Amino acid sequence: MNKTKCLLVDDETLALDVLESYINRLDNLELVAKCHSAVEAITILNSTKIDLLFLDIQMPGLTGIQLLRNLSNPPTVIFSTAYTEYAVESYDLEALDYLIKPIPFDRFIKAINRYFRNSSASIHLPKTTSSVETENPFIFIKSDKRMVKVTLNEILYIESLRNNVSIFLDNRKEITTPNTISNIEAKLPEMSFIRVHRSFIVSIPKIDSYTAANIKINGEILPIGRNYKTSVLEVLDHNTIE
Numbered sequence: 001m002n003k004t005k006c007l008l009v010d011d012e013t014l015a016l017d018v019l020e021s022y023i024n025r026l027d028n029l030e031l032v033a034k035c036h037s038a039v040e041a042i043t044i045l046n047s048t049k050i051d052l053l054f055l056d057i058q059m060p061g062l063t064g065i066q067l068l069r070n071l072s073n074p075p076t077v078i079f080s081t082a083y084t085e086y087a088v089e090s091y092d093l094e095a096l097d098y099l100i101k102p103i104p105f106d107r108f109i110k111a112i113n114r115y116f117r118n119s120s121a122s123i124h125l126p127k128t129t130s131s132v133e134t135e136n137p138f139i140f141i142k143s144d145k146r147m148v149k150v151t152l153n154e155i156l157y158i159e160s161l162r163n164n165v166s167i168f169l170d171n172r173k174e175i176t177t178p179n180t181i182s183n184i185e186a187k188l189p190e191m192s193f194i195r196v197h198r199s200f201i202v203s204i205p206k207i208d209s210y211t212a213a214n215i216k217i218n219g220e221i222l223p224i225g226r227n228y229k230t231s232v233l234e235v236l237d238h239n240t241i242e
Helices: 013-024 038-047 064-069 087-092 105-118 131-135 181-186 229-237
Strands: 004-009 029-035 052-055 076-081 097-100 138-143 146-151 155-161 164-169 174-177 193-197 200-203 214-217 220-223
Touching: 004 013, 004 038, 013 029, 013 105, 029 038, 038 052, 038 064, 052 064, 064 076, 076 105, 097 105, 138 174, 155 181, 155 220, 164 181, 181 193, 181 200, 193 220, 193 229, 200 214, 200 220
Parallel strands: 004 029, 004 052, 052 076, 076 097
Antiparallel strands: 138 146, 155 164, 155 200, 164 174, 193 200, 214 220
């Protein structure tokens, strides 16, 4: 079995040890090296094939975001950080996931499952060197027997309607697909999209305002489900100043 080669980059030894222990519990992952700085990681990345990079953001000398911006052909990246405020920027860099420390093992598994699912998914975020496409990541959605391109930064929210899912875009356009909202959710970057109700997913950067009961996007009021309330407010409150 070909194992996925992983590189860990974090200036905190404890954080490295936790991720190492998680990787060692999975047969399909192989830890290549642990680095305490982004500068140290450059040497590994230039000499060894790395499939999956776990990258801290706040590090002395060179941040994780600066490192990623300077890699001409980066591996798949999962950010691991104690800070939430870089989530949108990491989305722009096409990171696969954004893990908030301390990272529970089940959350780590979810990120790994996403990595393997995306490697063979028909709905996917394409990797490209084109500057236009890199700035505008997209997915393909089946609608009216065609695969329709949907740019992620145009999505306002997604609504489940019986056997279909409607995707509402900021140009007032609506795309309907015979799919499930859970399947669509699995293909979206978690740092920019959040499930707020069993029937709704919203784009975090598109949120105009929110309360404990609902979210307002582009004039639409969407409910926050009782079972989602705690996790939704935890994410949104991290970026709130009272």
